[in-house]
Amino acid sequence: MKEAYFPQEIEKKWQKKWEEDGVFRTPEDSNKPKYYALSMFPYPSGKLHMGHVRNYTITDVIARFKKAQGYNVLHPMGWDSFGLPAENAAMKHGADPAKWTDENIAYMTKQLKMLGLSYDWDREVTTCKPDYYKWTQWLFLQLYKKGLAYKKEAAVNWCEECGTVLANEQVIDGKCWRCDHVVEKKYLSQWFLKITDYAEILLKDLDKLEGWGDNVKTMQANWIGKSQGAIFKFKVKEIPGLEVPVYTTRPDTVYGITYLVVAPEYKDIEKLTTPENKEAVEAYRANARKMTEIERLSTDRVKTGVPLGTHCINPFNGEEFPLWTADYALVEYGTGAVMAVPTHDTRDFDFAKKYNMPMKVVIQDPENPSDCSTEAYTEPGVLVNSEEFNGMKNEEAKKAITEKAVKEGFGEFKTQYRLRDWLISRQRYWGAPIPVVYCDKCGIQPVPEDQLPVMLPTDVDFSVVGKSPITTSKTFKDTVCPVCGGHAVRETDTMDTFMCSSWYYLRYSDAKNANKPFDRDLVNKWLPVDQYVGGIEHAILHLLYSRFFTKALRDLGLLDFDEPFKNLLTQGMVLKDGSKMSKSKGNTVDPDEIFENYGADTARLFILSDSPPARDFDWSDAGVEGCYKFLNRVWRLISTNAEFIDVNHCEIDPAVKLEKSNDDLVRIVHMAIKGITNDISNDFQFNTVISKYRELTNAIYDWRSAKKELNTEDKNVLSFAITTLIKLMSPVAVHLTEEAWHELGGKGSIHEQAWCEWDENLAKASSITLVVQVNGKVKDKIEVDEALSQDELKATALNSPRIKELTDGKTIVKTIVVPKKLVNIVVK
RNA sequence: GCCCUUGUGGCGGAAUCGGUAGACGCGUUGGACUUAAAAUCCAAUCGGGGCUCAACCUCGGUGCCAGUUCAAGUCUGGCCAAGGGCACCA
Known part of the structure; x- marks a missing residue:
């Protein structure tokens, strides 16, 4: 094993190997219980930012932890790839939106792979591809048939900058959510979805969502405004x-x-x-x-x-x-x-x-x-x-x-209710065309399902001003009426991209289905999402729309559950110098540079380390440096002891009495397993998980520096300690631990190993420190055997010279004994 | 105005049930190693007071004011501040 840690070298090697071996593919034929871990999919804007890195790392660690615990984990990724930036790029640089989007997806995919994320890429979903938007259109038609999609003339929010109307949810303080331009009122005939039919149930079912934060639930309740x-x-x-x-x-x-x-x-x-x-x-x-x-x-x-x-x-x-x-x-x-x-x-x-x-x-x-x-x-x-x-x-x-x-x-x-119907028409090109035609004789007619998808035309002129580029197509608009066969014109508005993102999490369950949006059995098998992770900015928009979609599709008989996301984690923002990273402030950190200088494992470790996931995270260069040093420290610990370690022989027989220092280390290891397992299980407290990695590492170093020669028992204990450390760290430092696993003789991938178990009897110190208080103030600490009874603890406390001195000549009013912990003597 | 969240060292934060406040780290200071630096390692690091110094002792301290309790960062009541959401929604 090399003495020095070269992340760039080992990370590339393992990423390639994992892909070849299909380590992260999710089998359908598993008999393990399912677990669905999902990050909010990104808009392919060009490059990952640190907010993405935080979001995806959190979900990735959860997915890996659950997999090690024996679940069949679904952890997919995709692209929310319709939307205005692609069209704006087309207008500015003459690029084709589809090509621009594809290039961005390719680059960002490469970055995601560099981060070592455990996605099943076979289930990738891209909303701007016809094999996806065909089904967005199909779902629109089902809603239309059910009376949940309708067209009406209304005063609508108009953003002049974006050249389109907006839903109420997309108007923030009277301004466009995307470009901050002041929104005007216009009277237009537009398509709406009847989300107001679901106002009461959307409000009421918030009570079912025990795994959601109160902040998000209250925001939705306020928005519905009953x-x-x-x-x-x-x-x-x-x-x-x-x-x-x-x-x-x-x-x-x-x-x-x-x-x-x-x-x-x-x-x-x-x-x-x-x-x-x-x-x-x-x-x-x-x-x-x-x-x-x-x-x-x-x-x-x-x-x-x-x-x-x-x-x-x-x-x-x-x-x-x-x-x-x-x-x-x-x-x-x-x-x-x-x-x-x-x-x-x-x-x-x-x-x-x-x-x-x-x-x-x-x-x-x-x-x-x-x-x-x-x-x-x-x-x-x-x-x-x-x-x-x-x-x-x-x-x-x-x-x-x-x-x-x-x-x-x-x-x-x-x-x-304050909630208004959801306006989904957009006067833009880069979206899923609304699949209806207007016949001179028959009026509004839905496009027959066998004619889907209504493809986006490619013969469009992006240089037009004041109207949607789609209207410049010579091939798109004129068509025939599906009822009478006479002349009809197509709807030229496209759908709000939030339509596409309102059901993508369902598609992952059956991403390649060419005959329907998803198979009913598969969607019922995988959904609801067990853990959804994303930014708080979607507290109303995406999360409300998705809840509505799920309920509407349930009523359409397409699925059997009524809430899409069982648990929701809204991660905090990534800050630098106290304010949100943004290009305009010039305080962004490029993930590529971090990968290059420190490696993905350092980036993953650091982004999880300092704050609990729900809180804002302040990026600091010193913090990255600190995490890099820690990984080096772990590497040194392993490489300098590699000759003594065998990951295949690291069982400790609990029946054999170990030498004191060895017994202490074994206990520390068990405590670490217990603590780390609980910290991940309870609200994903990764910051304390990482503290415990450090504590365990420090403890092994201390143990090692106290030993000169290692006997057989020592080597066995060291093997146990190091193997456990590697396994515990494997969801976070995914490459380093894989490399170490192999160097130490491990078979297969460390990411296919079962999670460590702890022994309750060993996950505590052999003796306990009894705290003795007089009138509620700590006056003495005594090492005692943990088996002592309450009376014995009391006697021990009263016998302490220091306590005798303090209570001398005073009346003991009361003595409180907390088993295995504390004695409080109340004196007058 | 209404609602939600959060207030703990110089900083990020830790503290299952009410039971040793400040884990772990960052920073800072001092030291070892080195010709020197980097890297690494060791030590100290909430505040006031007492003791010549130290060990030690003692008092105070988790936004503020009360309360409950043998014991409060944790529970109860009342305030204050910051962040976020909603808002001429009748």
Whole structure:
């Protein structure tokens, strides 16, 4: 065995060998229990960044650990390869998006292999290939047939920079999630998926996801935004037959209504406007149209509005009040109209103060009544000025008042969600074409399944501005109607790439199936994913869409489970100098350089070492250096002792009594096995796993430096210690341990060896340190035999000279004995 | 404003059940080896006080204030701060 550690040499050698031997292929005919470990697949942007390295290393270690524990592990990789960057590259450099994407995939595949990741490449999935997007299109058609995909004209989010519409989930603070450009509203006819049909179950099933963090679950719950309240219908005094329904979560405040607000885009607003007010209302509406989402939704902005001139009648008490339009009412939520109770709603209060609207208190804290002259009272209380409901607690009144409205026919209970339907049309080229045609006679027609895939045309001009390149194809648009055979035109919009990524994890179970997206038995066998690992940025987007897809496909009878990801680990960001690595900040670290200078094992070890996976990780050059030194230290330990070690003869007979120092080392090894196994099993605490590698290594060094000559027992113990260290480190330092395994006479690959077992009796020190406290403060530590009874421990503690001295002349009030650990003597 | 997460040395962080706070590492300081450097190895490293020094002793210390307990980083209540999510959603 070479004395010096040359990672570059051994890493290449083993990567090649593993590939030739198919070490990481997942057999279908195994009788072992299955385990599905999955990283969120990357967009092939060109090169791996450290976030990828962290993500994939975490999942890889999990996959290897589970495999060693006896599972048949599925650990696949693929490419989320449709999307705008490829198209932008085409526009800028004239490259073909398909070629650009292929080249990036080739380069990044090489990098993934250099990292030593244990993927089954036979199951690779690439979303931009026809053999994949055929099935994305097919799934769209199934959703369409089920009524879950529909086309409608709506106000949609438009990003001018990207030249396409966006889903609500892709608008972050009023800006495009990809390019940060401010999003505008446009009225367009677009394809939507009816995710709102699943709002309740998507919310409710979050409770089932015990293996997900609360942060992600809460983000999804907030996004779905369930609220319970009532709809009340208000007759319009001036227009018989016309009603304005409002949604409220505060039915208890109906006797306090003093005006009513409709959104500027409210459907009946023109009818509700009197001729005298028409000019002012039109001007107000025009102004509202011009505003961006950011301006419109800013809570700091002073509220504005104009009266419509008409009036509504409160069905509860016959009171009349004016109708206004104001842009703090949103047309997309509830009914687009709001009943205003300035005394008990802060927004209504602000508005009423500005326009001198009347106010009427209807809820009061009986102990400390407020007249609501300076601010709205929004706390619980008791009803006043509310006729037969006076004196009722407001929580009870919500129900009672709604019941009255239901009985008298002007209201109903209503559950409302903030979630909107998912807009999936994109006016871009590099995506899966939406498989529908528009016939002059028959209208919208789905493309028959036997005509899939609808292939992306290649005769397109990427230099066009203001429209999708796909529309420049001469071969794509014109087609025949599948029903009447007459002229029809194809849909030129493509699907949101999040459609492609909403089902890729299912495809891995049956990646090469040419007849269907996946076999039902195979998908039921492998799914749900046992451990999903990825960035928190997908807390809503990808993870919500995938949950929706799984539920919809379950309802379509394509699979039998209803949640795709049993356990979710959201890894923290990789930082450098305290801020996120980014090209613009110039603080990126190129994985290639790390591989070249230190090797992949150092990169893997370091990226797992300093922080628990869920927390942010601060990259430091000194830290990499430290890990490299540690691997060198391990290598030296092995190479300088290689002559004494035999991995095939390293069993220690527990019946044979070992010499003290040997017994101690064997115990340390067992403790390491136990500690490391538990740390990986409990939330993947790789940082403490690595601490334990170091502790074990240090312990073997200490043991070795205390021995001059090694006898047979010593050699056996050393073989046991080193073999165990190599096995324990094998999921992380995948190349170094494989090399050592072979150099020490191991057969096969170390990555096919079973995980180490520990002996509970040996996984603890032979004696224990008894901590003796007086009044809760540590005063003495005594080495004792662990077999001592509680009474003996107490006696030992009281006999200690130091304790005798401290308790002398004092009364012992109480003595607490914690078995094998501690005695606390309480004195007065 | 509402919700979630997190607060421990100079730094990253550790501490199954409430039971020795600071594992392991980074950094720093000192030393060994070397002509020198690198590499490697050894040692020290929370703060205040006591003792001429040291060993040692003692007090304080896990964001803040209370509480429960023989015992609190850990449990309870109330605050504060940072990060993230949602937000004129009626």
